[in-house]
Amino acid sequence: MAKLGFADFGHNLPEQVTQDAILNLIHYLNNNPKVHGVLVQLPLPPHIDSNVVTRAIRPRKDVDGFHPNNVGLMTLKRAQQQDDLLYRTSKFEYGIEPCTPKGCIELLDRYGVEINGANAVVLGRSNIVGHPLATLLLHRNATVTICHSKTKHIEKITRKADILIAAIGIARFVKRDWVKPGATVIDVGVNFAPDPITNKPRMCGDVDYAEVRKVAGAITPVPGGVGPMTVAMLMKNTLENAKRFWNKYYRPPWFMHV
């Protein structure tokens, strides 16, 4: 982060920390004008209510996009757009999109995958990846199907997908014959499972990469696919927050209105 010119402060709290101590720290960061992004590393220990903690972060500093207000604005297609940075009224809504789903969309865009009109299938319905990603794909005019642990005949559904997102948390869940030839496969899973050859535990995704890559038109690896993109989007969200703050409070008198 220092390379990008960001200053970052990690606050490592002991596991026995009280909820009030966390909330106090968040309030301090919320009110510190030098801080443009606050992020709580989940999961939290069981004696802490993570809903309360994520909600305590001021929505416009919530670079993870987990605050209900940001989730709502994103769902209603009212989250910030890049060019809205110049738009400066009190009415403006500062919705922030969550990093992993935003990163997946960015990946599709950068590699020229057509989302408009595509048949997208999302495996997994978590609040962090599956559900918001389905929403973002829907906003980009994909026909979206959300599958999960209760879905019957999941392979019949995935075989129709032009864009297949795997975020279900089971190692090598998506097999070769589940994927339509030429489909785009994005693997969001992070699992540790024994390697089929060496039998040593290894990081792997929700997709059987070695096999599925033979049929897929495009596929992201794990590690090295969605992960780095998530971090990049976190940086982007923070930068945009800082720019907005600057626009709002520190616009110098010589600044011409564009």
Place this chain on the structure above:
Amino acid sequence: MAKLGFADFGHNLPEQVTQDAILNLIHYLNNNPKVHGVLVQLPLPPHIDSNVVTRAIRPRKDVDGFHPNNVGLMTLKRAQQQDDLLYRTSKFEYGIEPCTPKGCIELLDRYGVEINGANAVVLGRSNIVGHPLATLLLHRNATVTICHSKTKHIEKITRKADILIAAIGIARFVKRDWVKPGATVIDVGVNFAPDPITNKPRMCGDVDYAEVRKVAGAITPVPGGVGPMTVAMLMKNTLENAKRFWNKYYRPPWFMHV
């Protein structure tokens, strides 16, 4: 509403009303402890920003469930449940579910339609019906597909639906051969189109009711299906708001803690 024991006050404003006048009225209602539900009848004239107006309603009085905060809590599966009324801490989140989607779920439940594991197809992705209804069905373990104007071969998708929701706003859009025999069809559309027999304009839904009823296992008519259910859910949301308010401020000293 008087029959149910609700007092209601309609504020009919002229079409030329300013946005500030509407906001002032909303602030008055927000701060009036006798009011437990505030609802702005949409659509608003073009000089009013409806996002600003719906956001001005205090989330816990927003019985329509259109405030971004309520949308977010609903999306995150953190909206209120009936039995949470007894749960009384400052941590508790007062998410309110939107009326029409809630009414559709209630209809399915009352008629014993199995949502768990069903293949649900939602036609339409509006912020008022399609999108939140897809979310509620997903939370009830349905496999949900959202179709819209950009979807290709929509009839192939609808033919696989166990539960088909039509909220796309085109009169008699869903034909007889689009529906799987025995499927449950919920028609949220309200359109005015000439009657095929008398040729006079008549209210009709998004489903060709006369034909589809011959194959569907269950179907809601228009008018008389989802509409009255929406009103009932609006009353339910208001009642729950009032109960919560009473629980919070007016719990009498002799009230035993349950």
